[in-house]
Amino acid sequence: MIVQNLRLDIWSDIACPWCYVGKRHLEAALAQFEHAAEVDIVWRAFELDPSAPRVRAADGQSYAERIAKKYGTGTAQAEEMIARMTKTAAADGLEFRFDIIRPGNTFDAHRLLHLALERGVQGELKERMLRAYMTEGQAIGEPDVLVPLAREVGLDDLEVRAVLDSDRYAREVRADENLARELGISGVPFFVLGGKLAVSGAQPADMLLAALQKAWSDLQAAPLVFAEGAVCGPNGCD
Amino acid sequence: MIVQNLRLDIWSDIACPWCYVGKRHLEAALAQFEHAAEVDIVWRAFELDPSAPRVRAADGQSYAERIAKKYGTGTAQAEEMIARMTKTAAADGLEFRFDIIRPGNTFDAHRLLHLALERGVQGELKERMLRAYMTEGQAIGEPDVLVPLAREVGLDDLEVRAVLDSDRYAREVRADENLARELGISGVPFFVLGGKLAVSGAQPADMLLAALQKAWSDLQAAPLVFAEGAVCGPNGCD
Numbered sequence: 001m002i003v004q005n006l007r008l009d010i011w012s013d014i015a016c017p018w019c020y021v022g023k024r025h026l027e028a029a030l031a032q033f034e035h036a037a038e039v040d041i042v043w044r045a046f047e048l049d050p051s052a053p054r055v056r057a058a059d060g061q062s063y064a065e066r067i068a069k070k071y072g073t074g075t076a077q078a079e080e081m082i083a084r085m086t087k088t089a090a091a092d093g094l095e096f097r098f099d100i101i102r103p104g105n106t107f108d109a110h111r112l113l114h115l116a117l118e119r120g121v122q123g124e125l126k127e128r129m130l131r132a133y134m135t136e137g138q139a140i141g142e143p144d145v146l147v148p149l150a151r152e153v154g155l156d157d158l159e160v161r162a163v164l165d166s167d168r169y170a171r172e173v174r175a176d177e178n179l180a181r182e183l184g185i186s187g188v189p190f191f192v193l194g195g196k197l198a199v200s201g202a203q204p205a206d207m208l209l210a211a212l213q214k215a216w217s218d219l220q221a222a223p224l225v226f227a228e229g230a231v232c233g234p235n236g237c238d
Numbered sequence: 239m240i241v242q243n244l245r246l247d248i249w250s251d252i253a254c255p256w257c258y259v260g261k262r263h264l265e266a267a268l269a270q271f272e273h274a275a276e277v278d279i280v281w282r283a284f285e286l287d288p289s290a291p292r293v294r295a296a297d298g299q300s301y302a303e304r305i306a307k308k309y310g311t312g313t314a315q316a317e318e319m320i321a322r323m324t325k326t327a328a329a330d331g332l333e334f335r336f337d338i339i340r341p342g343n344t345f346d347a348h349r350l351l352h353l354a355l356e357r358g359v360q361g362e363l364k365e366r367m368l369r370a371y372m373t374e375g376q377a378i379g380e381p382d383v384l385v386p387l388a389r390e391v392g393l394d395d396l397e398v399r400a401v402l403d404s405d406r407y408a409r410e411v412r413a414d415e416n417l418a419r420e421l422g423i424s425g426v427p428f429f430v431l432g433g434k435l436a437v438s439g440a441q442p443a444d445m446l447l448a449a450l451q452k453a454w455s456d457l458q459a460a461p462l463v464f465a466e467g468a469v470c471g472p473n474g475c476d
Contacts (some may be wrong), residue, residue, distance in 0.1 A: 188470060195461060201468045221434075226437050233424050
């Protein structure tokens, strides 16, 4: 039954290659989805590395070397993984620049995404942040980086600064992360359609489209009658 | 999964005794429902008598006589039905005044309820209209009756007049009625919880509470995993 739009909650991070790829696949799916205009997207916070410093200090290591060290793989293996990811992203029109990437903490970015949700520009800010991080080598944990990005999507500098200088939206970010834990989400992106159907990971557009169609048809199903009592109808009242 | 409030759509009319009783039962159920603050109610249009004139001309007949004539029952039987309904309503604190009731067309009232929905005072206007019709003997089809009722709940006179003098919200009222037809709704009140669970008629508060609890628990259920793909997690990306 169409009483409301289809709600689509997406848990993801900024510092997250597959999240950006997943976003492109979703956009491709929505471009083919008849009811795209009736889908309400909410981007939910997920930090892959909550303990990361605001901006990682330069240590002379390449991204592959850091990855290799962190996960205990060889550098060659890490480089191969990065190359594969870069190639996959390129096929979706994305330029991943692991050579200039500047890892950092994304908590403040997620707080601004909550501000952007209230101001109706969350999708725009999410896109801008992903590009800044994955393509432009911008230090997404830095207030001085975040303010101009937010300005670009129409947010007010003073308001953005006020959020960054306070703990506004910290509670909302934690709530997203708590909900992710409750749902058992261990990796992102993670899509939840209509609160009922989950797609984990950067699925191909066709799969996301199939999920959208299934969720839409679920939404249209007639409601189950729970109980019946006294009514008034065209022929009088019971 | 709690990603959004519980949506409660209620199809009902103004000229509808059981709709007013059902509203009281719902209020009693909500008073006992832990998550009442997270329920979003939308009142949907349903006309029991779409062909009714704006205001029925005085014809010297009592309500019981009109009912008896319309449905082909005896006047005594109609009077008994009215007495029973009046008594039931009184038990819920409602005063039904069938002796002064002024039947009429409710299409314009429903249009104003859509305006009130946009202005955040739909529940208030619905209540005010039901009282005007069922208790105060006001001619709910008359613009000069509707304007002051709308004013009482905070709507702007000029805006209300502009709606009444145009066909604004006619499409929304028809859409509600079309949806009712699609759902096979033949009598009101008709409650739809979370788009998924239906309660037909003026059920006791306990039954409505049980339906609210069931719908709430459905809303909290973990989503079904439709598909799994490449993700980034705390230990790196696939």
